[in-house]
Amino acid sequence: MENIEFKNTYSPLSSAELIAKEKANMDAKRFKHCIGVSQTSRKLAQLNNYDEDKAALAGFIHDYAKQVSPERFIEVIKSQGFDQDLLNYNRAIWHGIVGVYFIEHELKITDPEILTAIRRHTTADVEMSTLDKIVFVADFIEPGRTFPGVDEARKVAFANLDDGVGFELAHTLEFLIKNRQKVYPKTLDAYNKWSIKH
Template identity: 70%
Template sequence: MNNFKFEKTFSILTTEQLVEKVKSNMDERRFQHCIRVSEECKKLAKLNGYYDIYKAQVAGFIHDYAKQISVDRFIKIIKEQDFDLDLLNYNRVIWHGIVGAYFIQHELKINDDEILTAVRRHTTADVEMSLLDKIVFVADYIEPGRDFEGVEEARKVAYDNLDEGVGYELAHTLAYLVKQRSKIYPKTVLAYNKWSVINSKE
């Protein structure tokens, strides 16, 4: 961890301050996940010619900054900051991306729109996704600590074609949610229709 640093933090915080602030906001297991996602973002950024490796690393590192923030704090911000109140029908699985960007902006002092948008979309995906959005979304799913059934296939697909990786992840995530009879965020269904469906005119 002492060697974990960035060339740029996209914040007024130093690398050391940023790492410490993220670490203090989560348990060790989540923190190690964030490090692995950051490294996976670096790998995917290089594979796909993304223009700023450091931005990809930082976006991956902070993507789960708000994952363990209390439910009460999330609800307070959703109500006070005029977020869509439909969010209250969901939970931290959805909130930590969409609302988490608010905490990142105000607590980590990161105002880069590209990074914040990638954080917002990293759980739900979206119909329109930038290259950085896709990198963070996929890296979170295939980082080396993941060991679910099908993860090796997910990695192979993503390394061959990032868009296909997004589609693979969405298809398998929705299948899991349906199997669990879980509520599905509407934007994720729309993203599935954009990235996962194999269209046929027959």
């Protein structure tokens, strides 16, 4: 099935059910991206002595909520105890931090490590676990990515995961600033932690 596989020990739903729900929640292009992130997460897990199936699952579902309607996100932010400052941002931020709400309720995944990795994948953070880093970096370098600099990003990340995080944050900040887009404060803190050359 779709060249995606992982041992699912994190949800009462079967792997086939998870795949079907994921597919129904997004367009074909996004689904392909999620498969790419899953495969790259597995590879990064292998390189960093992390549980490959857990990484593959986290990578697969990381964008589960990316195409949930903004109205639905706003409803959830207002009613489920989220920081109301989130209303000043958009889906680019929400699908990670608030996306976990949909993952918990619809995919029935409650593993804190997986949920934290998904929460952090859009903003990064000062504190990042190995799984946080794997999903964050895999999202950036999966085989479908073609932006200028992606080859170097892959080289850096496969050689050293922390350097991959630093490279990605510097690249992202550069992009946001060049386009005069809002920087989520936590992303700036993460940049100061992971991207500075000593």
